[in-house]
Structure formats: C-alpha cells, structure tokens
C-alpha cells in the first residue's frame with residue numbers, strides 16, 4: 001500500500017471496527033455480556049519512590065500491587081472482557097492515579113465491586129481505592145472518603161427502541177423500572193411521586209437483559225452508563241435523554257486516609273491539566289455518545 005493511502009485505510013479500518021463494536025451486542029442472546037470494544041488505552045508516567053503517610057499506599061507498596069475496585073459490566077466506563085482485560089473511562093482514571101502512586105498497569109489487581117457492596121468493600125480495606133461511576137454524596141461520605149468530582153452524570157431512562165409511552169421520569173407511573181440495589185437512581189425512582197413499579201437487581205447488565213426480554217419497561221441509572229448499553233444495541237435500545245438527577249463521580253477510598261485522598265485529588269487535577277483526561281474521555285465515553293465537558297478545577301478538598 002502506498003504511504004499516502006495508509007492513513008485513509010487506517011481511518012476506514014477504524015470506522016469498521018467502531019461499527020463492529022457498536023453492533024457487537026446484537027449477535028449474542030439478550031443479556032450476553034456486552035463487549036467493551038477497542039477503547040483508548042493510555043500509558044501514564046509511573047512515579048518513582050513515592051513516599052506518603054497513607055496506610056493503604058504503604059500496604060500496597062509492601063505487597064507490590066495496588067488493589068483497585070471497579071465495575072466490570074459497564075461498557076465504555078468499567079468493563080472486563082472474557083479474558084479479564086479491563087477497559088473504559090473509569091479504568092483509565094484508575095490507571096492515571098495508580099501511575100502517580102508508583103504503580104504501572106501490570107501492578108494493578110482489579111477487583112470487581114458492584115454498587116451494593118462498595119461502602120463495605122472500601123471500609124473493610126478490600127480495595128485500596130475505587131473507581132466505578134460512584135456518586136459523591138453526604139450519606140456515603142459518612143462511610144468512605146471521596147476525591148473528585150471528575151465527571152458529572154445524571155440519572156436517565158433506557159427503554160426499548162419502539163417505546164413511545166415513556167418520555168421521562170414523569171411518565172413511568174405503573175411501569176416496571178429496573179435498577180440496582182444501593183444506587184442513587186434507584187433511590188430516586190422509588191419516590192412515590194413517580195409511581196414506578198421497581199425491579200431491584202445487583203448488576204445493570206441484568207436489568208438490560210430484562211429490558212431486552214420484555215420483563216421490564218425501562219432501566220434507570222446514570223446517562224453515561226445507559227449510553228454505553230444503547231451504543232451496543234442501537235437497533236434495540238434508546239435513551240429517553242432527560243436527565244433528572246445530578247451524579248458527580250468521585251474516587252472512593254478509606255474515609256480516614258486523608259493523605260491518600262489528597263494524593264488522588266492531586267493526581268486527577270494533574271491529568272485534567274495535562275490533557276490525559278480529555279484523551280481518555282474521547283477514546284472511551286466519547287465513543288458512546290457522551291460529549292466532552294472539562295471538569296472544574298481546582299477540585300474540592302475536605
């Protein structure tokens with residue numbers, strides 16, 4: 001191939017790959033574990049000789065591995081494929097932080113921690129920190145520490161492509177809406193003013209399966225998560241597109257480890273400023289239709 005055609009050929013190959021990714025979920029049976037696709041994977045400069053008075057970091061240095069809690073069934077955000085390979089925006093954020101703490105990607109032990117067990121897992125020290133669509137709020141701050149917000153999502157509704165009746169949270173009266181135990185969007189949609197009939201499961205992918213199978217009428221959680229599922233099954237699913245809560249994402253860690261919290265806050269700020277954040281965003285979440293918004297810095301400290 002002549003050189004001047006190489007770029008064009010590469011672009012075509014990329015476009016084809018993107019199409020294959022977007023349609024990947026179509027081939028499986030409803031509820032198959034969706035494919036995260038070929039997403040951006042950044043490489044981040046690994047800090048040397050990090051000395052911080054953080055109990056979690058000291059323990060990680062001793063074991064030679066940092067344990068990071070993440071989601072595994074959220075394409076474009078936090079996803080593990082069948083080989084256990086992780087991809088997505090949250091995964092990139094987690095890797096940037098690990099690098100600043102002195103851990104390269106091969107020194108990360110990923111631990112899948114779903115919504116309903118996050119606080120327990122973090123406070124028991126089962127993970128050193130957690131990056132997984134984790135909304136910062138006062139209730140959770142009683143149990144865990146948060147660095148961020150590094151992203152702002154909002155609860156939305158995912159419905160079947162042919163759905164006409166559900167146009168927003170004000171039209172779910174008497175409808176079956178699926179969400180996840182321990183999540184903020186579930187708490188919201190359970191409010192009597194909406195009149196929804198809820199199905200409460202442990203993983204979003206299970207809700208999506210029920211939606212595809214016709215057992216529920218909608219799935220509610222953050223728009224960023226739902227866009228990932230819709231992007232994988234564009235002929236079957238769509239977003240309503242009317243966010244009705246604010247979900248600022250934070251990195252969770254032990255509540256008393258203020259040194260780690262500050263170090264993680266520094267790290268997020270650094271990667272927002274040096275452009276790593278934007279690159280990661282555009283190569284992951286950006287591909288499922290979330291448009292880029294620069295997070296506000298400086299981040300809050302407490």
Ligand code: GLU
Pocket residue numbers: 115132133134135180182183184185221222247
């Ligand atoms: N961001 C929301 C929450 O933290 C929903 C997403 C999730 O369950 O991780 O509850």
